[in-house]
Amino acid sequence: MSVPAPSPESPRLPLPLPPARLVQVLGERPSPVVGWLANRVMDAVCALPDSWRDGLARFVGWLAFTLGIRLRVALENLTHAYPELSDAERRKIALGAYITMARVVLESIDEKEHVETGWEDSQREVQGEAWEALKASVAKGQGALLVTAHFGNWERAGKMLLRRGIPLNALVRPLKGALNMRIVDNRLAAGAGLIYPKGAIAEAQEAVRLGESVLMLLDQSLPAKAAVFVPFFGRPASTTPAMAVVAERTGAPVFVVMGIRDESGRKLRLEVEGPILPPEGLNGRDAFTAHTAAVTAVLEKYVRRYPDQWLWLHRRWKVQPPPEAPATPQG
Template sequence: MSSSPSPSSSLTRIPPAPRLSQVMGERPSAGVGWLANRVMDALSALPASVRDGLARFVGWLAFTLGIRRRVALENLAHAFPEKSEAERRGIALEAYITMARVVIESIDTRDHVDLSWAAPEASGDWEALKAHVATGQGALLVTAHFGNWERAGKLFVQRGIPLNALVRPLKGALNMRIVDNRVAAGAGLIYPKGAIAQAQEAVGLGESVLMLLDQALPAKAAVFVPFFGRPASTTPAMAVVAQRTGAPVFVVMGVRDASGRILRLEVEGPIPAPTVQEGQDPIAAHTAAVTAVLERHIRRNPGQWLWLHRRWKVQPPTESLAPGGTERA
């Protein structure tokens, strides 16, 4: 698709700074890359119903074979102790299908990807976000591995939101194809090294920054905040940039309907920094407040989050958290 906004958008696309658009990662050899891309081209050319049927089969197969199934079910047992084992297995299976759908949907490199299946109007606080961006100022957008986070980002660019995504360097033909698609869609890329400075630069350019806030970091680089009742290692970058720039924070989610094919944008915000009590870390408190909003969205559609992700693998240096998400001394 083109990096220009849709004709109906009244917002002007500001191209990302060249430094923010560089693609970093480890590409496969020329022969392997060529073959893998031809296979992905053929898959992308299949009718949408066939691709979705394939995603359902692949998700079912991965779940049936037990690939990270124990991780998913243990995570769900902690998050939803009130649900039956059968209910949790059903949620886990849906999560596997969600992951397969994301992969299959994200490898399409055609210039004009058909997004006609996407809901025409975003829900929630979309108008507040659009009005803010229309003033030429950037915002901080927070999401999770939920629904289809790749397509959600593409929809924001298509609707005229200048966007830079905070990502990790990847490797392999599949991952590099997805990364290339992000740039082709018109999104800039920000990598972990120097991420805070680059995010501040993007906001200063009037662009928004999209961050996934549900990835584990090494304990020394993270703040630990409550997530489904357990302390979760979380990047402080979002809260730090919000504090330094004054940019508003919005939680944005690409939510699938019951069919799995219709995607709507849910927007919540702006989320103000919480009133910090004496002895609390304001960065951890703000991160905890935004994470609580993410959790609320995931609880509404639990099968759309990646429960097979080892979200709680990094343990905090202390055994418990103080109110508001800060660590007890």
């Protein structure tokens, strides 16, 4: 069933508790003094009015772009993805990606439950057959596999799902530093369980059997031996087969979930697509590759639709397939 949006006059819905087995935090915390000081600075930033914080995000994004931090990587990626665009058009997309990243960071360190412009927008009901199919799966006590990307605000998108009654465990990497650890703590406070790469497939299978859903980012590069290679913007991209493996072993449905910003950049809406079924007539690695390719194609569709909301700053195509493992052809 759907979760109604709280009104300013009504109490907010309590956040769920993450599964007890998935609350372990792996990573490296700063020293107590550094951690305390960093958190007080982040508290001060979070206390700013929404419009000020968004202005700060825009400035930080512009500054990183102007200083050229990873700009060469972003422009190389955009040149391959959009050869038909002018350099000025590609630079405009890149600037938007920097601002998106700054917004994600500032929004993700906030520990408070806002009932402000962005929060109210995120509480609007999600529409569509895919959302209804996902809710129906959860209502029957069945887990689902949810796929997203470094797009819009993936952290808030997960929280939006939790607020709508979707039990959620996120596949994450161990992090370090005060900022990253604050984001991890906020994930747990929001009700998400944490699944780390070591033993991730077994943990994800267990979560699905318990009726929980697993959220994973499918746009990160992996070493060639651990990856399948699928087309992404016309180039082979090394991608984890974990989603396809767990789907095959559990029969869990696969949905793409994207948190998309509006034109102002401050409001977010949730879009769900699926279930994306595994291919018929294939087995083993071929089936995992084809299923991963189908889901990646949906991610690419959203990136093409909103190119400034994806992080072109990371080396998505840095790992190339070995000669014996060619990429799956498009079409």
